[in-house]
Amino acid sequence: MKPVWNEQQLEIRDYYEQVALQRVRPSAAERDQNLSFDRQIWRDLGASGLFGLHMPEEFGGQGLGLREFAAALEGFARGCQDMGVLVSFVAQVGLVQAGLLSYGSEQQKQRWLPGLIRGELLGSFAITEQGCGSDVRAMKLAAHQELDGFRLNGQKWNITNAPEADVVMTFAHVQDVGERSVSCFITATDVAGLERSEPFELLGNRGTPIGAFDFNDVLLPPSALVGEVGQGLDVLYFAFLVERVLTGLVITGCMEPLMEDCLQYSQERQAFGRPIGDNQYIQGQIVEMYCQVEVLRSVLLRAMDSMEQGEDCSSLASLVKMLATENLHQACINAIRIHGNSGYRRDQYFERLLRDSIGVFFAGGTIEIHRHVIWNNLISELNQGKRSRQGLNLGVYQKADVTAFTQPTEEALA
Template identity: 30%
Template sequence: MTHPGSQPVERQLPTQESRDLLALVRDLTAREIRPQAAEEEDAGHFPREVFALLSTSGLLGLPYPQEYGGGDQPYEVYLQVLEELAAARLTVGLGVSVHTLACHALAEFGSKQQRTEHLPVMLSGGVLGAYCLSEPASGSDAASLVTRAAREGDGWSISGTKAWITHGGVADFYSVLARTGVQGPRGITAFLVPGDTEGLSAAVPERKMGMKGSPTAQMHFDGVRVPDERRIGDEGQGFSIALSALDAGRLGIAACAIGVAQAALDEGLRYTAERQQFGRPIADFQGLRFMLADMATQIEAGRSLYLVAARLRDAGQPFSKQAAMAKLFCTDAAMRVTTDAVQLLGGYGYTLDFPAERYLREAKVLQIVEGTNQIQRMVIARHIAGHESR
């Protein structure tokens, strides 16, 4: 039996090339990601082979310049690709978003020589990146980080601990924010650190309620030596680099959230079309139809919001407020939609035999990462009402 949700979501893509790209992604996810997603998540399997495939397919550097191995795609297109990947498996979609975030500092603030030397491998060379900003005692208050990079000869020695690092221990490179000067945001500098550098090690991965296939771990820097050529931007510029990356990264999280929500809606549509009660499909009952309508409306609204922000970014206009709004709305919507999907399936929704419970567990983390939704509300309020008086 088919239903409307079994058809691919219609997209408003700017070019035939971008439409072909999305068709390629849908075919790839149907063959290589979705069939084994549930089993591999349950086993905690990190799909390194999938990321290698995405790299060879040109999907790990979509929003970056073609001259450095990227795809030269606008964010409007890149985010819709992320949504498709996350709908198939959040570990993959979020992993691509994190890799893109890890490349941002070098791509946007690195020197021409740095970009030429490092970006081609980062974007299409089969490697995977991670982003090191948060610490055990500085999550939302990122400007209070204490990991320190000290001058040592013609380079730097980095010591400290980073926390909640997606791809921690499996990444090939780390974009690292460390303190090189005074306390506060002005004393932070960005570095590009190879994953095999001596003194860099990962703790045992966190035990999480969802996304079990994506390793999240503390990273320990014990006198990690980095040449000055791997410093990105000026000394003290790191915090502004980090904020710039997070604005773009929040759009990635928003797109991933809508992907998870769409997968949950599709599961709800499938189940309610097939499940018979009182002699007819339960999708015929008005109460459930209204739930499905509300879920679909939340998804469409969220998708429209992240695309508006993406188009602003593509046009070179300020988009920080819209990025925070998109991250807030889309992740809250994903939580509501996945909760309703479990309800639609009744007792089956609470079992591991159906994917609805996995979508619910995965949606929760999206309200936390890349700045909690409480932080997003603070960012939005500052844009619309000004900074708080001190």
């Protein structure tokens, strides 16, 4: 069978699996229990190069291709058993960094990307409000244009990284500009008038700080506007494509070891005088997990190839997110069932992953919304021979010439 990863990609994957095993996994259960986020781990991950493998060198990245980045992320997710850190990662790298790279001005990229890539800054991407989630146009955050910038009033809610973030990319309706009013802004979170909540008590994803932002007369300079007035939905739509693909990678990385653990246990655990894996019911569940990982990886690689070619891969990205979320949730339940009583214990990671898998049903758009996206794409292709969304800045991940991966030195990681 043709291997998915070439030799260098395997080296990258193994390297980041080790980083995760050593720096993230040992304290994952504690963070879940205490609802805490570890800034030192974030800085360590920055120093390991994980946040910037695929980002341009001028901003502190390594300028590698998306496949190298994918290998790194899959390896990292394999090792860490911590959906909390992974959700924080996807919010920053898949949403904030992607949005900035594609729509940020040169000055905005220079100001924010190096700190984010080094892990010195934590980024947050705030769309959802208490009154609106899937229907993003219904947001109420308002930006009034004034002589010296934009004055923001309103609230964002259930936002990954919000309680700890140093920088937030957010979306508001600029007033009195007509229908195309949703616009994107980026600001430091210590700006006057911006308040953050404590982390929310949630069922899962407890190792990522999720909370609210309150904007009380926050005055942002014109340089805080990302793209143009009215371009917010383009920024959002592009960032969502990247976020969905990254979520798929993370879930593939979580699911494969889940399948391997079940396989191993099926050979060790005896019932009725033989390994439980001798039963076709058990085999079927494990084979299904294997097939789902392989299908997911194939669709992911297609989506990433499209991205590198500067194509709109929105149906593939939504397919990835749907498959990934549903499969992970079912795989967690099956892993607990296969492990019986010992799978149901809180000192196993299965129950944590099961709780986390429910949050991923919502984060980045629900399954119903992904079906909606795919349906809309199908209809516009039927009616117009193409997808209707025009003018997206899709070319930022075009295939890089750089191929050499350099592991960080021990001093950089210390």
